[in-house]
Amino acid sequence: MLDRRGGHVVRIGILDLLGPPARRPVDLGYQLLITKQYASITPQAISVWCRRMGHETFYATYYGLGRPHRLLPADLDVVFISCYTQVSHLAYALAKLYRRAGVRTVIGGPHAKAFPVDCLRFFDLVVRECDPALVSDILAGQFDPGAVISAAQPFDDVPTVEERMPEIRSSAFFWGRKPLLLSAVPMLASMGCPYRCDFCIDWSSTYRPLPADRLSADLRYLGRHLPGRLIVFHDPNFAVKFDDVFETLEAQPPGERPPYIIESSLTVLRGDRPRRLKDTNCAMVAPGVESWTDYSNKAGVGRSGGAGKVERVAAHFAQLAENVPYLQANFMFGLDTDQGEEPVELTKRFMDLAPFAFPTINIPVPFGGTPLHDELAAGGRILEAMPFSFYYAPYLVTTIKHYDPVTYYEKLVELYAHAASPAMLRRRLTTTSNRIIGYVHRARTASFRADIRSFRRILSLLRSDPEFLAFHEGRTAALPEFYRHVSEQMLGRYAELLSLADRTPDLSPAGTHPRHLAIEKK
Template sequence: MWIKLISPMTTARPMDSIWKTRMAPPLALLVLGSLTPDRHKVTLEDENIEKIRLDDRPDLVGITVKVDTAVRAFEIADRYRANGVRVVMGGIHATACPDDCVKHADSVVIGDAEEIWPILVEDAEQHSLKKIYRNSGTVDASRIPVPKWDMLNHGRYLFTNTLTIGRGCPWRCDFCYNSSPNIDSSYRTKSISQILDEISSLGTDHVMFIDDNFIGSPDFVRKLLPEFKRLGITWQTAVSTNIGLYDDILDMMADSGCKSLFIGFESVNQKNLLNCHKAQNKIEGYDATIEKIHKRGMLVNASLVFGFDGDDASVFPATLEWLVKNRVSTMTAHILTPYPGTVLFRKLEVEGRIIDRNLKHYNTAHAVFMPAKMSPRELESGYLKMYADFYSWINILRRLPISDSQIMAYLQFNLLYRKFGKQTSMLGSIFGMRRLAEFARRTSYPKWRKRDADEIVLLNGRTALTSLTTNR
């Protein structure tokens, strides 16, 4: 069979450039590529980097669906099905809201693909697809394969060095997709050798861990980090705010090449955090946590959410002041968004506060619900002003890192990615995103270089060559 996998167009926010939409490939589809038996041909089209064909006739189309891409995913699916091509949907939104997707697909996969995809492909071959596929239990992380990286046009993406050390998160915040009943967010890690093999398959010593929460198991991380040190990699990841409780892990992170941490602070109002069941975030510890990270030479990317019931218009200047005071390097702001399926969605639905059901607007740049203490317009304009103020010249200067070693990475993110992102990303289209990313890494992290397969095998000293030859 010919199986075509599709990633539909992301709905960019007003401040996003193509750096964002071409940031990284859809890892899920590369995983599906690896899970597909060799006798089938698998191809990938990502609408974020290329115009996709809709008039071809694969035997099966697989679409990954996120909330902001759902509308486009349905259009693509309807076109194919009108031509008699069978369509399967999976991914976060398909899992949280299978009933919406099933109207546009022959089959919907609920949850991880590792157990189901080989069964589904066989059913497709036998022309006996079922409407819904669901895992028999939590999928063990040992089943997660090395993604099939050779399906990609690497030059079109900013980063092709993404991986996870596991799946899930120990917490269940009301606004997060992890609070949806269909999402199996139980925290699981891959084995250390699986992770090292996956790092090897990337062919670089700068890697980005895109886990929900890298410190989901502090004990596991304590065993893993010495291996990173041995490999000599440079890396980045996302952690929850309780990282501030683990001085030893912070030491090990810095020592093993970690350069920056993305952290969901979400709000500087404790009541907001308690109301959305994000009780692990303790505001009184925020400043000390940031200081501990900075002292160890790592940057902080703060993720913030605006529009909680405790937020009035004063939340914007108060949060800005806190960010600048703590010299937070980068900020990703979001308007609180009730992803369908989450606890937050159900709460706002019951209260009759959902005012916009166009899922294209669920990209965290729109007020799709009625805020408690602001008008939707005030929330949207406060959010936009927050970006403008945080990335103003004066605040970029006021937030300059204390350590010289962080300055290049700081300026690149603040100026080239955020402030002048629309202009600089055009260079990426001309010269290739990957080349510019390599330039950025060389200047930010002087020790960075590409590694060839043999060198990585020597470093890893185990089964890496197998992964490289079979998966690249």
């Protein structure tokens, strides 16, 4: 059989790994209703590009329930897998299964961009940035196994919602047919980010707005075929070119404007812009506050820090709350600028002033290719034996500059306990009459309480097990048995496919590994 260009038809699988297998009862509902909606745009784009080329294409997402190796046919020619770092070991195990079956394996996504050298141990090809031409060359066999390849820049050809509807139905709808209560359509209005946050894998990207006519066409399609369906914009920082984007949103008839979710910076959402969010039916905003002592350029408070920054940021959130039904405030705790009681007390003060904003409190993670990773690696502060499965909360994979491990986890418990207290939940529920938002508040509070139990478990080990403490203080490189056991639990039936050596990361920078062959496609 031939494709549309006269070549052979290739059987292609595209698998988007959205989360690890559910292990706690509280995870089941959260992953079904919320994690399921995290489907990435690039895997959907690859599926569309391959379909345009006339190939036989199979697309699936895995959100923590079921067996991922059964989501795609066994007799594929090529499989593309996208994943975050925390589920990379699952991707590695699946790659072993596919390679045994003679399938060419390709990995992309955030983990491949951050740790390409480690990915080469399990995949034939590692893709850092892609576009249709690069995918076409992969399918034509232009690259030998063992290569890290990249398009010259991130793709601009974002397939329309109409083209991606088979993938959207598969990823977000119930059994691919009926939308769920929170079923969402992923979209992009821009690529890259103008900020240079040292912990973010987009720190060096160039901000580029995408064509307004494409956004307008997608909005019209949704208005006709999926009225009222939620949009999630995956832009790292939405509407930096605010007026240009919002003129397109405002051009839609008021009764046909779908609800949408964005991640943006407070400095963008100033002046009368919160009102324009309301007018265009914005359902959720997730600004990054990050720190009370750093990243103030994103918060729009100039050089303000400390208590003054808390008051100004809380007042800004209050203005947003008058116009947007659901708010999330993103924080980092454990940065080198954090020390003593102040960061904890200031964050708790913000929660009290803005109970309507659900906080996320992130542990700094040294993703490869970021200035944070390079700085911590140079200082010997990365726990190099820690498997990638633990590169997310509640786990700590570095030594913290101003807190010993016991004190750090004590303060995490204090922060999470304040955020998940019954009194705080009651205050949140009184700020909304929306039933769905009330459910999300309850679900996220339950997840926080489960995280507190995980923090306390680690804290107990730090207090009682000298070897466990020594590992977290960087005095020994021997991985504690606790992490070996948990990593096997995370992998479940796939654990037998990865040895302890397989689970030990290769943190070598891109370009330094003997099997690394970087190719940039112009």
